[in-house]
Amino acid sequence: IQWFPGHMAKARREIQEQLKLVDLVIEICDARIPESSRNPMMNEIVQQKPHLLVLNKTDLADPKQTKAWQQYYEAQGQPTIVTDAQHQNPLNLVQQKANEILKEKLALRAQRGIKNMTIRAMCMGVPNSGKSTFLNRLVGKNVAVTGNRPGVTKNQNWLKTKQNLEILDTPGILWPKFDDQEIGVKLALTGAIKEGLYHEDDVTLFALDYFRNYYPQVLTEKLGVGPKQLELSDPDLLLALTKKFGFKDEYERMAQKIIFDLRKGSLGRITLEQAPVSATEA
Numbered sequence: 001i002q003w004f005p006g007h008m009a010k011a012r013r014e015i016q017e018q019l020k021l022v023d024l025v026i027e028i029c030d031a032r033i034p035e036s037s038r039n040p041m042m043n044e045i046v047q048q049k050p051h052l053l054v055l056n057k058t059d060l061a062d063p064k065q066t067k068a069w070q071q072y073y074e075a076q077g078q079p080t081i082v083t084d085a086q087h088q089n090p091l092n093l094v095q096q097k098a099n100e101i102l103k104e105k106l107a108l109r110a111q112r113g114i115k116n117m118t119i120r121a122m123c124m125g126v127p128n129s130g131k132s133t134f135l136n137r138l139v140g141k142n143v144a145v146t147g148n149r150p151g152v153t154k155n156q157n158w159l160k161t162k163q164n165l166e167i168l169d170t171p172g173i174l175w176p177k178f179d180d181q182e183i184g185v186k187l188a189l190t191g192a193i194k195e196g197l198y199h200e201d202d203v204t205l206f207a208l209d210y211f212r213n214y215y216p217q218v219l220t221e222k223l224g225v226g227p228k229q230l231e232l233s234d235p236d237l238l239l240a241l242t243k244k245f246g247f248k249d250e251y252e253r254m255a256q257k258i259i260f261d262l263r264k265g266s267l268g269r270i271t272l273e274q275a276p277v278s279a280t281e282a
């Protein structure tokens with residue numbers, strides 16, 4: 001989706017309507033870019049509704065960083081779980097955490113003799129964070145969540161799970177943050193931005209620089225960069241790699257390969273945003 005102010009206003013209105021229907025908001029973000037894949041509107045939402053943050057795609061992210069990010073958010077009072085919705089069903093984890101978050105509300109229901117302990121929740125997140133995959137896992141089947149574009153209003157349906165949890169069938173799509181170019185680059189590297197809408201070479205140069213600083217083994221082991229080449233500037237390194245991988249002078253093809261391999265996870269488990277240091281030391 002390309003987001004325009006009109007889209008954002010409409011998404012905001014729809015989400016405000018949906019919020020009225022639920023006990024809990026489940027915000028899915030990409031564990032490789034926890035901050036860049038969150039939406040500025042979440043601050044507002046958190047104040048209105050209990051909220052569970054999900055760091056998804058942890059199979060692709062750096063496990064140390066995922067742990068540090070989780071600790072960081074939890075320390076701020078933000079309940080957070082980590083998932084790999086592609087390969088594992090997070091239902092029990094979600095139910096357990098939801099019960100904790102909504103403990104008082106559930107106790108009140110019990111006190112009033114209400115037998116229904118069902119928690120109603122909705123998933124939301126920026127494009128490509130894994131909302132549909134996550135939702136399908138929770139409900140244990142392939143639900144058609146197509147047409148879940150902002151502006152497409154439809155009837156709300158509740159999807160049952162095997163636990164005391166019901167999920168709204170339409171995940172809320174939030175716009176990503178655009179205020180900073182680096183955020184755009186990170187979203188592109190994780191596959192959240194469509195091809196053609198970013199410059200592959202800029203994005204790759206950012207990645208090479210990032211590897212140098214945080215994951216030098218990606219350069220030396222995965223891409224076979226020697227000590228001499230490590231001293232090259234990023235653009236020269238990209239050219240050297242282009243030759244090494246047999247693309248002659250077509251550096252765009254090397255750039256595409258790096259982006260593709262990074263997204264797929266074949267360069268290793270990489271987080272593109274380092275958790276604040278206090279969290280890493282904790």
Ligand code: GTP
Pocket residue numbers: 056057058059060083084085086087125126127128129130131132133134173
């Ligand atoms: P939009 O429809 O664009 O809003 O995306 P979405 O948030 O619904 O994401 P979706 O579930 O379509 O997932 C996007 C891509 O990420 C798909 O190719 C999924 O297979 C993949 N994916 C989702 N969750 C995970 C995960 O935990 N690990 C991995 N490796 N891939 C995942």
